[in-house]
Amino acid sequence: xxxxxxxELNYLVYRYLHESGFTHTAFTLGYEAALNKSTIDGNLxxxxxxxxxxxxxxxxxxxxxxxxxxxxxxxxxxxFIQPIDLITKNVYELxxxxxxxxxxxxxxxxxxxxxxxREPEQEHSREKDxxxxxxxxxxxxxxHVREREKERQRVREREREKKMEIEIHQxxxxxxxxxxxxxxxxxxxxxxEKDKAKQKEKEKKNEDLDDAHREEDKTQVxxxxxxxxxxxxxxxxxxxxxxxxxxxxxxxxxxLEGHTSEVFVCAWSPTGSLLASGSGDSTARIWTVxxxxxxxxxxxxxxxxxxxxxxxxxxxxxxxxxxxxxxxxEGTLLATGSYDGQARIWSKDGELVNTLAKHKGPIxxxxxxxxxxxxxxxxxxxxxIVWDIKTGxxxxxxxxxxxxxxxxxxxxxxxxxxxxxxxxxxxxKVGDNRPVKTFAGHQGEVNAIKWDPTGTLLASCSDDSTAKxxxxxxxxxxxxxxxxxxxxxxxxxxxxx
Numbered sequence: 001x002x003x004x005x006x007x008e009l010n011y012l013v014y015r016y017l018h019e020s021g022f023t024h025t026a027f028t029l030g031y032e033a034a035l036n037k038s039t040i041d042g043n044l045x046x047x048x049x050x051x052x053x054x055x056x057x058x059x060x061x062x063x064x065x066x067x068x069x070x071x072x073x074x075x076x077x078x079x080f081i082q083p084i085d086l087i088t089k090n091v092y093e094l095x096x097x098x099x100x101x102x103x104x105x106x107x108x109x110x111x112x113x114x115x116x117x118r119e120p121e122q123e124h125s126r127e128k129d130x131x132x133x134x135x136x137x138x139x140x141x142x143x144h145v146r147e148r149e150k151e152r153q154r155v156r157e158r159e160r161e162k163k164m165e166i167e168i169h170q171x172x173x174x175x176x177x178x179x180x181x182x183x184x185x186x187x188x189x190x191x192x193e194k195d196k197a198k199q200k201e202k203e204k205k206n207e208d209l210d211d212a213h214r215e216e217d218k219t220q221v222x223x224x225x226x227x228x229x230x231x232x233x234x235x236x237x238x239x240x241x242x243x244x245x246x247x248x249x250x251x252x253x254x255x256l257e258g259h260t261s262e263v264f265v266c267a268w269s270p271t272g273s274l275l276a277s278g279s280g281d282s283t284a285r286i287w288t289v290x291x292x293x294x295x296x297x298x299x300x301x302x303x304x305x306x307x308x309x310x311x312x313x314x315x316x317x318x319x320x321x322x323x324x325x326x327x328x329x330e331g332t333l334l335a336t337g338s339y340d341g342q343a344r345i346w347s348k349d350g351e352l353v354n355t356l357a358k359h360k361g362p363i364x365x366x367x368x369x370x371x372x373x374x375x376x377x378x379x380x381x382x383x384x385i386v387w388d389i390k391t392g393x394x395x396x397x398x399x400x401x402x403x404x405x406x407x408x409x410x411x412x413x414x415x416x417x418x419x420x421x422x423x424x425x426x427x428x429k430v431g432d433n434r435p436v437k438t439f440a441g442h443q444g445e446v447n448a449i450k451w452d453p454t455g456t457l458l459a460s461c462s463d464d465s466t467a468k469x470x471x472x473x474x475x476x477x478x479x480x481x482x483x484x485x486x487x488x489x490x491x492x493x494x495x496x497x
Contacts, residue, residue, distance in 0.1 A: 007033070011040050016050040190362060190380055193404055193421075194339065197323070197364070200447070201264065256287050258305060265324055271331030274348060278322030284308040284336045286350055306350025310338050321362075328368040333389075335375055337363030343377050343387065354392045358385055364406050371413045374430070378405035384418045386430055400426045400435055407448045411455045419446035425460055427472065439470050441477050448490050461490040 010033040017026035030036065046052075261280035268275055275287045288304040310320040321339040328335070333353065334346045341359040343366055346352055361380030368375055374395065375387040384405055386395040403422035410416045414430045425446060427437035444463030451458050457478070458470040465484050468477040 007035075007038055008040065011035055011038060011042075011045070012050040012053065015042070015045060015047075019047060193380055194321075194362065197264075198262070254289065254303075256285075256289075256303065256305075258285055258307070259283070261321075264322065267325055267327055269327050269331040269334075269348065270329060272348075274331070276325050276327065276334050276336075278325045278336060280321045282309070282311045282320035282322070282338075284310070284322045284325055284334070284346075286334065286346075286348065308334075308336065308344075308346050308350055308352070310336070310340070310344065323362060324365050326367050328372045329370050330372060333368075333372075335366050335368065337366045337377055339363075341379060341381070343375065345375075345389070354389075356385075356387050356392070356394070358394045358397065359383070361404070364404070365408045367408055367410055367416075369410045369413045369416075374413070376408045376410060376416055378408040378418055380404040382420070384408055384416075384428070386416075396430055398426075398428050400424075400428070406446065409449050409451055409458075411451050411458075415455075417449050417451065417458055419449045419460060421445040423462070425449060425458070425470070427458070437472055439475070439477070441468060441480075442466070450490050459490045 010029065014026050014030050014033070014035055017023075017029060256275070256277070259277065259279040259281050263277050263279045266275060266277040273289045273291060275289055276284060277287065278284045285308065286306040310322060322336050323339060324337040326335050327333070332348055334348065336344050336346065338344070339362040341357070341361055341363060343356040343359075343363055344352060345354040345356070356375070356377075359377065359379040359381050361382075363377050363379050366375060366377040373389055375389055376384060377387065378384045382399065382401045382404060384398045384401075386398075387393070388395045398418070401418065401420040401422050401424060403420050405418050405420050408416060408418050411427070415427065415436065416429075417425060417427045419425045423440070423442045423444060423446060425439035425442075426435040427439075429436050439458070439460070442460065442462040442464050444465075446460050446462045449458060449460045456471065458472075459467060460470065461467045461484075465482065467481040467484065467490055469479040469481075471478050
C-alpha cells in the first residue's frame with residue numbers, strides 16, 4: 001500500500017481549496033503548513049486530485065467489504081454501499097450490512113415460490129375484492145344520486161328565494177308608486193288649499209263690496225220712504241253728495257307699488273310708521289310710511305321700502321309665496337311664513353336673522369307671544385310648532401289636528417289655541433303633551449280664532465256660517481252667532497259707552 005505523508009495531504013487540500021475558489025482559506029493553509037518550502041512539483045498534480053483520491057478510497061472500501069464474503073455469491077449479490085456508510089463504518093460493520101441484504105434477498109425468493117402455491121386462493125380473494133368493489137361503486141352511485149337530488153332541491157330553493165325577492169321588489173315598487181301617488185295627491189290638496197285661501201280672500205273682498213252696496217241701497221230706500229210717508233217733516237237729503245265709497249279724496253290715498261303679484265297680508269309695526277306686506281311674488285316688503293297728509297309725503301319722493309326676498313333663483317316660484325306675517329311686541333323683529341313651509345325672522349331693516357325649518361307643508365298662520373321669546377306657527381302639515389327665538393330651534397311640536405291648521409293665537413306667554421279644517425279647536429300649553437281644552441261644535445272648517453284681551457274668552461269663525469264664543473269653564477260655546485253666510489275673519493275691539 002502506498003503511504004501519504006501529511007505534507008502531501010496538506011498540498012492536496014490546498015489545491016482543492018484553491019480550485020474551489022476559497023482563495024483566502026487556501027492562502028492561510030499554505031502559509032501555516034509552509035507549503036512554499038515543499039519540494040512537491042505542482043505541475044505533476046492533476047486538477048481535482050483530492051476528490052479523485054477520496055472517490056477511489058471509497059470504492060476500495062466497498063470492494064473490500066464485498067470480497068470478504070463467500071466467493072460464490074459475489075456476482076449475484078454484489079451491491080454498492082452508500083458513501084456515507086463507507087466513511088462512517090468499519091469493514092466489519094459493512095460486512096454485517098451486506099449479509100442482512102443477502103438474507104432479505106433470500107426471503108424474497110422464498111415468498112415468490114410460495115406465491116405460486118397461493119394463486120387459487122389469491123384468485124378467490126380477487127373475486128371477493130371485485131365483489132366488494134362493485135358494492136362500493138354501487139353505494140357511491142347511490143350517494144351520487146342523493147347528492148344530485150340534494151342539488152336539485154337547492155336549485156329549487158334558490159329559485160323560490162329568487163321568486164320571493166322578485167315579489168318583494170314588485171311589492172316595494174307598488175308601495176313606492178302608492179307613496180308617489182299620495183305625495184301627488186297631497187301636493188294637489190295643498191294647491192287646492194292655496195286656491196281656496198285665495199278664493200276666500202276674494203269672496204271676503206266681494207262681500208265687503210256687497211255690504212257697502214247694500215248700505216247704499218238701504219240709505220236710498222229710507223230716503224224714498226221719508227219722502228212718501230205722512231208725518232213729521234222729513235230730514236233734508238243732499239242728493240248731490242258723493243257716494244260713501246268716494247268720500248276719501250285721491251289726494252289722501254297713498255298707493256304702495258312694488259309687488260308683482262297678489263298681496264295676501266299686511267301688518268303695521270306696533271312702535272313706528274312701518275308697514276309690512278306679504279305677496280305671491282315670493283317677497284315681503286317693509287314700507288316706511290311718514291306721518292301727515294299723503295300729498296306732503298308724495299312730494300318728498302318715493303317711499304323707503306326694504307324688500308325681503310324669500311327666493312334665491314327664480315322670482316316666480318310659487319312655493320315661496322308669503323302667506324302670513326307678524327311683528328313682535330317691540331316692533332324690532334318681523335316673522336314671515338311662506339308656502340315652502342319655512343318661517344323666517346327679519347330685522348326691521350330687512351336683514352334676515354334666522355330661518356326656521358321644521359314644517360312639511362305651507363305655513364298659514366304665525367304669531368309672536370307678548371314676551372317675544374316664542375313664535376307660534378300653524379301649517380298645512382296638521383301641526384303647530386312653538387319656536388324658541390333665543391336658540392333658533394323648535395321648542396315643541398303639537399300634532400293634534402287631523403287636517404291642515406288654519407290659524408293660531410296666543411292666550412298668554414305659554415298658552416295658545418289652534419283651529420283647523422277638521423272643525424276642531426284645541427287649547428294647548430307649552431310643555432304639555434295633551435290639549436288643555438278641546439272645543440267641538442263647528443260644522444265646517446274653522447277659519448280663524450281670537451282670544452279676548454283678558455284671555456278668558458275665545459272667538460272662532462267657520463265655513464258653517466257661524467261665529468262662536470267659547471269659555472275655558474265649559475265645553476259648549478257661550479254664544480252662537482248665526483247671521484253670517486260665511487265667516488273668514490274675527491276680531492275683538494273695545495268701545496267706550
